[in-house]
Amino acid sequence: MRRIVFLFVCLGVWTAGAAARAASGDVNGDGRVDAGDIRLIDEYLGGTRLLQDEQIKAADADGDGQITATDREMLDRRVSGLAAGSAAPGRSASRGQVDLTSADGGVVVDKATGRPLAGVEVSLPDEKITVRTDAQGRFRLPGTASGKILSARAENYVPSSVTTRGQRGFQLQLERLNxxxxxxxxxxxxxxxNNYDRRSAGARQFQAPAAGTRYTRTFALGRLPGQDLQLRIGSLIGIDTEESIAAGQSNLPAAGRREQRAGGVKVRLNGRIIGELLLGGDDIAIALPRQLLRPGANEIALEAALINRSGVVIEPDSFLGKMRGLGLGDMALSPDSLDYDDIEFTHLVIVDPSGKALERREP
Structure with a gap:
């Protein structure tokens, strides 16, 4: 019983200490209120630093649940020895607060300047959940499960995304269109x-129905570039290969995929395979060889891996793959022996290092 009482006493002391810190303006927790606390608030307002829950409470001088320039000014006056006034009576410092270190909170900033971006659409597209950032670039989403794709989009900016992995707090950087x-x-x-094992990578994340097994997009070149272009994929989940199993992205048995010679996502440029993606990830870059590009229209294709459960990967360029392209390939195999690997990806962007080859599109 004494141990239990001692535990409650310790918890009471810790809680009281946290509350005292929250009301003190001691943002960095060093026991003093000085220029160091103001510097943390400046970095937060500038979008270069995330603050924990107790730090946000400590910095919220006017008790309105937000950290603004007013809080900064009040703390600065206090440090300077001037009267700063107190928080409005009866207002809770936690109301409307966004905890940026929680797994479902974060901030969106301009990649070049680091400044927070307001009004950015932040979403979990698989869940059809969308919010917008506040005036300080902050956002909060209802519980974010690990392995989901988190997307950010704004007018006149290149979209960005990240795969959630249980990390605490997100900082998404958006690049201006150029x-x-x-x-x-x-x-x-x-x-x-839409046929996948519950142990597959991304199986618990998939909500949207499959749009087919092959995806294509075209882009136009006003002239041939002097060097390779680049295809960037914002985020990719769901790949089931030996490599993804070894990396802990898939819980399928490695031996089974080895026996099936499971392949990855094929990437094609104007009909030619230029890469195979064997792992999921964020901001994936694939070179678009200059010699395969042409003035005018060019086509990018992504293809889900087609696996014959009897142990043969059916490559699109193989005899069976070409027959399947004509609608005849399945006649040689049992329907139960065929399977496509289910994947999800978001945000395809073409990058031209010279900035001269891509034809501009009307906004």
Missing amino acids: PRVQVLDDELVHLGD
Whole structure:
């Protein structure tokens, strides 16, 4: 019983200490209120620092649940020895607060300047959940499960995304649209056949129905570039390969995928395979070889891996793959032996390092 009483006493002391800190203006928790606390608030307002829950409470001098320039000024006056006034009676410092270190909170900033961006659309597209950032670039979403794609979009900016992995707090950086980039797609796409093992990578995250097993987009070149272009994929989940199993992205048995010679997502440029994606991830870059590009229209294609459960990966360029392209390939195999790997990806962007080859699209 004495141990239990001692525990409650300790908890009471800790809670009282936290409350005292929250009301003190001691943002950095060093026991003093000085220029160091003001510096943390400046960094927060500038979008370069995230603050924990108790720090936000300590910095909220006027008790309105937000950290603003007013809180900064009040704390500065206090440090300077001037009367600062107290928080409005009866107002809770937690009301309307956004905890940026929680798994479902974060901030969106301009990549070049680091300044917070207001009104950005932040979403979990698979869940059809969308919010917008506040005046300080902050957002809060209802519970964010690990393995989901978190997307951010804003007018005149290149979209950005990240795969949630249980990290605490997000800082998403958006790049302004410029002659170097062309956005091909800013939506979430599910490729496959809606037939996947519950242990597959992304199986618990998939909500949107598959849009088919092959995805294509075109982009136009006003002239041939002097160097390779680049395809960037914002985020990619769901790949089931030996590599993804080894990396902990998929819980399928490695031996089974090895026996099936499971392949990855094929990437094509104007009909030629230029890469195979074996792991999920964020901000994936794929070179678009200059010699395969042509003036005018060019086509990018992503293809889900087609696996014959009898142990053969059916490559699109193989005899069976070409027959399947004509609608005849399945005649040689049992329907139960075929399976497409289900994947999801978002945000396709073409990058032209020179900024001179891509044809500009009307906004």
